[in-house]
Amino acid sequence: MNYRLPEPVCIGITAVGLWMAAFTYDVNGLLSIIGLHTGIQYPDLAFGAIFVLAGVVFSTILQKLLSNKFLVWMGRMSFSVYVIHMIIMCSYSCIVFSQLNQFFSYNIAAIASIVSTIILVYLVAPYFYEMFDLGGQRLSNALYRTSYNEASLIVQKTYNFCKSGKLLSAMYEIMKNPSAVHSSVKGERKEGK
Template sequence: MKPTQHNAALDGLRGVAAFLVVLFHMEAFVGSAFSPTDKYTIGSPVWQMYRRVIDGNFPVAVFFVLSGFVLLLGFDRKRDLPYLAGATVKRYFRLTPVVLASTVLAWLASVTIGLHNASAAAAIGGNEGLTFIYRQPLTFIGSIWNGLAGAYRGDDSYNYPLWTLSIELTGSLMLFGIAALFYRSERFWIVALAVAAGWITLFGTRGVYYTLFLAGALMLRYPSLRLRWYWLIPAAYLGAENIWLPEMVFVQNAIPKSWNLDVTACAHAIGAVMMLASVLGSAKLKSVFGCRPLAWLGRVSFSLYVCHAIVIASVGCWVLEVFALRGELHLGGLLAIAATVVVSLVLAQLMTTLVDGPAQRLANWIANAVLQPSRSLPETSVRKLENFDNSVAAGGTSGR
C-alpha cells in the first residue's frame, strides 16, 4: 500500500467517525421521522436499532487514537526533535481558527435564522437533548472568548461537541512530551503502559481518553500490533455498547464509584484501538476506507465536526418545527435529517477551504517565527516543519 493510499485510509476512517457523530446528534429527528404516533418517541423499532448501533462516544475515541497515530508520523519517519517542537507550538494555532469560526457561526445563526432547538422540542412533544442545549443567549463577544479560550476550559455552551477540545489539546501536548523523551527507546511500550495506568488512576474516564493518544503512538511505533480485517467486527460491537445494556450496567455497578470510570467509554476505547489496528493491518480495509468519497469526508471532518451541531439547532430544528406544527411530524423528521446532512457538508467544505487551510499555514508560520534559525535550531530543521503532518482534528467529536 502506497503512503498516499495509507493516508487516504486514515482520512476515510476519520470521515466515517465524523459522520457517525452527525448521525448520533440527530436523535430527535430520527425519533420524529419514525415515530408510530404523532409525537416524538423512542419506541419505534427503527429508533431502537439506530440507537443500538450508533453511540456518539465511540467516534470520539476513534478521533483520539487517530490523533496519537497521525501526530507522530513525521517524528517517526525522521526521529528529529524539531518536529515535536514545531508540533507543540503549532497545536493550539492549528485548532483554534476552526473552533473560533464555529463559535462565531453559532452566534451568527442565533441572530439570523435563529436557534430553534427549544421550540422544536416543544413542537414534537418534548426532547431532553434539544432542550438541554443553547439555553442562554449567545453574544458576539462571548463567541470570540469561547473560541479562543472558553472551549479549551470545558465551556461548550456555544458548540456542544467542543467538550472534547481540552482533551485533544492536552492529550496531544502530553503525547509530544512523552515521545520526545521515550519514543526512540525500544522500551517505549513499557513507559506507555505505565503512563496509561497512571492517567487512568488519576483521571478516571478522562485518563482513558488520554491513553488513546498513547495507543495510537504504540501502533505507529510497533507495526506488529496491527490486526487482520476481521477484528473490525468485535471493534464495531464494542463501539455500539451503551450504558443501558445489561452487560454494561452489570460491570458499571461492580466497580467502585470512587474510580470515576465510565465502563462504556472503556469499551469504546478498546473498540477504537481495535478498529484502527484492523484498518492499518488490512489492505482490503485500507482500500475501502481510502475510497474517494470517504477520503474527502475525512479531509472535511474537522470542519464537519465543529459545525454540524449548529446546523442541527438552526436549520434542522427549524424544518422539524415547521412541519411538526403542520401535523406532518414524520415528513419533518426526514426533511430535517436531509437538510442537516446537506447543509453541514456544504459548510464543512467551505470552512475547510476558507478557514482550515489557512489555519494550517498560520500554524506553520507561527512555528517558524518561534523556532526560527538560531543558536539551537538548524535552518533546515525549521523548513521541515512546513511539511509536518498535523492535520488530525480535535476532538474531536461526540455524543456528550
C-alpha cells in the same frame, strides 16, 4: 508494513472494535463487582479504537476501502462538519421542522428536515474548511517555521545524538550546560542557511 494478518482475522478484529465502540457498557462497574477496577474511564472505547486501528493497519482490503476518494473527502470535512452541524441544527433544522410540521405529519417533517440538514451541512462544510480549517493549518505552519524553529532544532540535535548511540552523553551535556547546546544549535542553523 510487511507483516499481514489473514483478511478474515483483520475484518473480525475491526468488527469487534466497532462493536466495542458502538455498544458501550460500564466495564469498570462490572469489574468492581469482583473487586477490580481498571482506572481507565472508558476502557471499552479505548480497546475498541485499538482493535479498529489494528484491523485496518494489517488489512489491505480495509485500507483500500478506506482510501476511497469519497471517504477521504469525508474525513477531510469531518472537523468542519463537527463545528457547523450544531449551529445549522439549532437554527435551520428547527425552522424547517416547525414549518413542515404544520402541513405534513410529524414523521414526514422530521425526515425532510433531517435530510435537508445533512445536505446543507455538507454544502457549507467545504467553505468552512477553506476559510477556517486550512487557514488555521497555514497559520500553525507559519508559527512553527518562525517562533518554534529553535526549539525544533534543539530537539533534532538531541535526537541525532540519541540516534548515534550517545544517549547518555547527550543527556549529560544538556543537563550540564543547556546554553551550550542552544548556542551550538544556533550555529548549526546559521551554517544551514
